[in-house]
Amino acid sequence: MDLPPSSKAKADRFRKLHDRKHLLVLPNAWDVASARIFEETGFPAIGTTSAGIAYSLGYSDRERISRSEMAAAVRRIAEAVRLPVSADVEAGYGGRTSDVVETIDAVLEAGAIGVNLEDATHSRKKALFDVGVQEDRLHAARTAAKKAGVPMVINARTDVCLLSVGSEAQRLDEVILRAGAYHRAGADCLFVPGVSDRSLIQTLVDSIPCPLNILAGPDTPPVAVLRKPGVVRRSRRSGGRRPA
Numbered sequence: 001m002d003l004p005p006s007s008k009a010k011a012d013r014f015r016k017l018h019d020r021k022h023l024l025v026l027p028n029a030w031d032v033a034s035a036r037i038f039e040e041t042g043f044p045a046i047g048t049t050s051a052g053i054a055y056s057l058g059y060s061d062r063e064r065i066s067r068s069e070m071a072a073a074v075r076r077i078a079e080a081v082r083l084p085v086s087a088d089v090e091a092g093y094g095g096r097t098s099d100v101v102e103t104i105d106a107v108l109e110a111g112a113i114g115v116n117l118e119d120a121t122h123s124r125k126k127a128l129f130d131v132g133v134q135e136d137r138l139h140a141a142r143t144a145a146k147k148a149g150v151p152m153v154i155n156a157r158t159d160v161c162l163l164s165v166g167s168e169a170q171r172l173d174e175v176i177l178r179a180g181a182y183h184r185a186g187a188d189c190l191f192v193p194g195v196s197d198r199s200l201i202q203t204l205v206d207s208i209p210c211p212l213n214i215l216a217g218p219d220t221p222p223v224a225v226l227r228k229p230g231v232v233r234r235s236r237r238s239g240g241r242r243p244a
Contacts, residue, residue: 001148004078004111011113011151014045014084018153018189018211023227028088030056031073032080039081046081047116048074050088062122067093071106078111086114086153091122095129097140104144104152113150116191117141118157119178127163131178135185142186155213156187162194172203179208189213196220 017024027043029035030052038046051061053073059065070089078085087107092100100117107115119134120127129137138156145152158178160171179190191213195201198221205212214220 001105001109003108003148003150007108007111007113007150010084011153014086014114014153015151015188017044020211023223025223026086028052029077032076035077035081035085039083043083045084045086045114046077047086047114048077048088048112050090050116053088062120063090063093067103067106071103071110074107074112075110084114085112086116086155087112088116090116091118091120091129092137092141095121095133095137097136100137100140101144104141105148108145108148108150108152114153114155115141116155116157117187118159118191120157120159120163127165128159131181134178135181138182138185138187153189154187155189155191156182156185157191157193157213158182159193161192164194172200175204176207179204179210183208183210191215198225201226 024045025043026045026047027038028047028049029038030049035046050070053070054061054065057065057069057073070093074085074087087110089103089107092103094100104115117138119129121129138154141154145154158175159165160174160178165171166174175192182190187210189211190208192204193215195204195214196217196219201212201214201221
């Protein structure tokens, strides 16, 4: 694999931002212009929004865009900025571990040094991959990154709350269960879109074994509140209208 020479250094930089001591605000870019604006504004790293990229290219969300087109968009962004770039790769563009490996290889070659990998199946029959299946997919992603020699930051996204899976009373336990399993499988942090309540955010911070990533929206506590000691150690604020 012919990787950009700066990949490992950028991955190390991005990894150091996940120390659970400081809140990281990560804007989501959907094209080169938005990424350059975020860089000039002073953000330390950039994420991509899969939905934003898909919409900007004329597709709907949920893996309607192909892996190759997504990787090409990520490449344009990564080549246009000096910052570490983490790519939102949805569910990996296929349910098999081999699909995930192909996706990881593609975004590494594009210059990204982090990924979001979600457990949503994008199927009407079943909302989420079984925990064991998603563990295998995350382990495959970690193995592929190690093989490439890049300490990629893997952000495991669970859509338990976003898709209202199970009863409301069961969701917190399910998120915590998946967080532990995903972390053991190789994920560095957990992304839980659909969570905005401050007390619930605090419970998750206290209960999961890795940094918590949340999607900022109108109901999310302000960054100034999230930065207060003991509230939350990592947050994600979107840069686009329809981040994923």
